[in-house]
Amino acid sequence: MDTYTVLLVDDEEEVIQVIMRKINWEGLGFSVIGYANNGVKALEMVEEFQPDVVMTDIKMPYMDGMELAGHIKADYPATKLLLFTGFDEFEYAKEAVHLEVEEYILKPVNSVELTNVFTQLKIKLDQEIGEKRNAESLKKYYMDSLPLLQANFYATLLEGRIREEELDRYLSDYQISLSGPFFCCLVIHTSSSQIPEDMNPLLLAASVEKQAKEYLGEKWRARCFSYLGKTILIAQLSGENEMSELTDDSDRFCRYAHRIIGANVTVGIGQVCGSILELSQSYSSAREAISYRVLYGTSRAINIQEIAPHERNNPGSSHEGELSHLFKTIRLNEPPEIAQAVHEYLGSISFKEKSLQQHHLDVMELLSEFCRFAANNDIVLGELSKDMGKLYGRVLDMGPDTLEKWLVNISVSLHEKLLNARTKSTKSFVEKAKDYVHNNYVNEELSLDRICEVLGVSNSYFSTIFKKETGKSFIGYLTDYRMDRASRLLLETNEKSYIIGKKVGYTDPNYFSYVFKRRFGVSPSKYRTEYRESEK
Template sequence: MNTYTVLLVDDEEEVIQVIIKKINWEWLGFSVIGYANNGVKALEMVEEFQPDVVMTDIKMPYMDGLELCKHIKAEWPATKILLFTGFDEFEYAKEAVHLEVEEYVLKPVNSVELTNVFIQMKTKLNQEISEKRNVETLQKYYLESLPLLQANFYSTLIEGRITEAELPKYLSDYQIAFSGPFFGCLVIYTSPSHVPEHMNPLLLSTAVQKQAEEYLRKKWQAKCISYLGNTVLIVQLKDEKEASELTDECDRFCRYAERIIGAVVTVGIGRVCEDILDLPLSYDSAREAVSYRVIYGAPKAINIKEVAPREIGRSGPMNAGKLSNLFKAIRLSPAQEITAAAAAYLEHLSVSAKSLQQYHIAIMELVSGLYKFATNNNLDVEDCLGDMRKLYSRLLDLEPDVMGTWLTKISLSFRDRLISARSSSTQSFVSKAKEHVHSNYADEELSLDSICKILGVSNSYFSTIFKKETGNSFIGYLTEYRMEQASRQLIETDEKNYIIAKNVGYTDPNYFSYVFKRQFGVSPSKYRVEHTKK
């Protein structure tokens, strides 16, 4: 049984004493915590004790009862107020309905009437507390289930099942903030083939997810879920250019995860988008990026924009079927698997086409898909496939075995062209990097970070490609080129060592001498003497 507190306020103490004695407070479920003889004192006591009920007269010194009611309702709105006053003030008191006074009681106080008033007050207080506790219980349940509701929302979002009209309500109800202004998906794949002793793949993936949350969540305002066996992070970026920094951060995480928990991790970075409703495309491209681990290896972060800069999301009208598998094989697999994927597609085509009309539609989709694939991967469409209408007509007349030979041949041709295009692309920015070194080797600020910023790629991707193309790291190449220029200046000029050091990008002559000796086996001075002897 709840016991509620009452504060009595009247400038006539005799009246207060009569009220205290005439009412069986304990039986009613109330206790009088004190009394005050003016509004100012009463307000102090309300602040100190915060009673459930204040019963006050109107006419009092310093602060009257109506002014007291205003203060109480403004600062403690849950407090109930009873006004008791003389008959001549009753109409005046009733005019103060905006004060939300619970009841008016006339003097002299009648114990029966006052008892009934407090019985009703007790019922009302019990009801309010019951409702409040129900709301608090529901709120508690809601907050407990909120992480699950949020995770379900994120899954639905990357599946593309949230509409623009539904989005604001979901964000509000699930207390989710997406400040952006740019967004992207990361797919974190943990290799099940490299599991430390005394740990199973599921526990390893869970450990990777926990580490990923700790490592990436704060800086990138990431929302993290487990989805289809992988960890998925929805990240927020201030600028599209931050994608390179994000890629490097993810690459460092891959090495960190291998060092700390022994996991071989690949992080696929999807395309950056401005609208969170476009996250399904980012997610699809992040999954695609993970597939490139067969080319670039693991542990590594792979940004789809860097490895497939022209590819736009979905492959074609039959993206979910065998044609999608064929395109994936063309991008990533050896010739034997491409041949098998082409055969699987044609088998699927012959089974699914129940009529000649359906077969014609399927051939049209195949031709359209091939053209779109070529366009998206920056291949010369006319050179690859010729005229689309002529190709469509020709394919309709081909026997199944001839069709199989043709599709295998064109698929392998696409693969060779992609390899060539990829090689040209990587050679292009490696050449640009070399040219930049040749023109700017004297710049002491020249570094891996600066060259990647100029080229618009991540450090991790650039370092992998540069090493693959040149057999040397970028810093190694820069150092060798600087030393080559320094050795020429030592032989061909009379400049002092510290001037030559500055000319090739070193502000510290001592460090320059150290690097030079490591390169040539002798100090700069000795090198000059040995190579300028008559």
């Protein structure tokens, strides 16, 4: 049982002594911590002991009871106030309703009345303390549960199940700050087939999540959580132009995770969005980016906007899942897998009880989605660009085997068109980089960062594609081109070496000589001399 403290205040000490003797304080659940004979002393004791109850007379020297009550209510609002007064002061005291006094007790003090007052006061204090403790307990439970509530909110957000009118309430209730103004979803995939010895897969995944929070969390104001067995990050960006930097940071994280904990990590980076409610689309595209690891490799970051800027589709049929799988196979796999996917798709929409009308609707829906897929990926396929009415009629007349064979041929053709478009896009991308080198090699500031900024891509993606197409790193290609230009200038002009060095992007003559000798095995001056002597 709680015991509450009482401070007695009266300028007549004999009154206080009578009150202390007449009341069974301990039995009522109270203890008197002391007494004061004026308001000033009483206020000092309140500041020191902060009693639960102050029982004070009104008429006192230096500071009367009304003024004392005012100070206590202002600075210690939880303290309960009891006023005992003479009959002639009673109406005056009653006027001070703003002081929220618990009880007014007329002198002389009656022990029975006072016992009743403190009995009721004890019940009230117990109730208030109980409610306060219960509220604190609930608050603690809520705060302990907050990380889980936040993770559930993020998952619901990714699933697109948050309504706009609910968003602010959720953010406030779950103490979430997502100020953006741009957002991007990252999906972190940890390979389950390449796990360090003596490492539990669950512990490895937990370790990757912890490292991701530390490596990417602060800079990108990222919210990190687990969803469907993968680590998800919601990154916040100041502008869309930060996507390349985010991709490079994610790529470095993949290498860091492999080096530190031996995890084979791939980060899929979704499309950037300007609204929290669009994060479901960013998440979907991040998952799609992860799929491209079969083409671009693992242990790296894959930005969907870099690898597949035109490869978008949004099938809206009643067989959406099956079509999504088929189109994904067309994009990523080889003809045998495509044929199998076509077979599975046709099996999923085929059932004996289906009416002829339903069959016609399914076939028309299928053709519509294929035409949409081709259009969304900027593919012109003669078979799908003919008169659609005639095409519908021809396909509707096909038997199951003929339809499957036709659909396999169309799907493989789309796959080849996509592959050619991707290769063409990649080559065009590399040619732009080469052209930029040819026109700007004189600039000593030309670097990997600069060319990526010009092309609007991340360092990691550019480096991978450039090396794959040319067999050289970008810096290696730039250096070789500069050295080739320098060697021609040495043979075709009489300019000094340091002048030629400046003309090919080297302001430090010593460094130019070092790079030139590393390439040709001799210094620039000796290279010129040996060539001219051989010409004599």
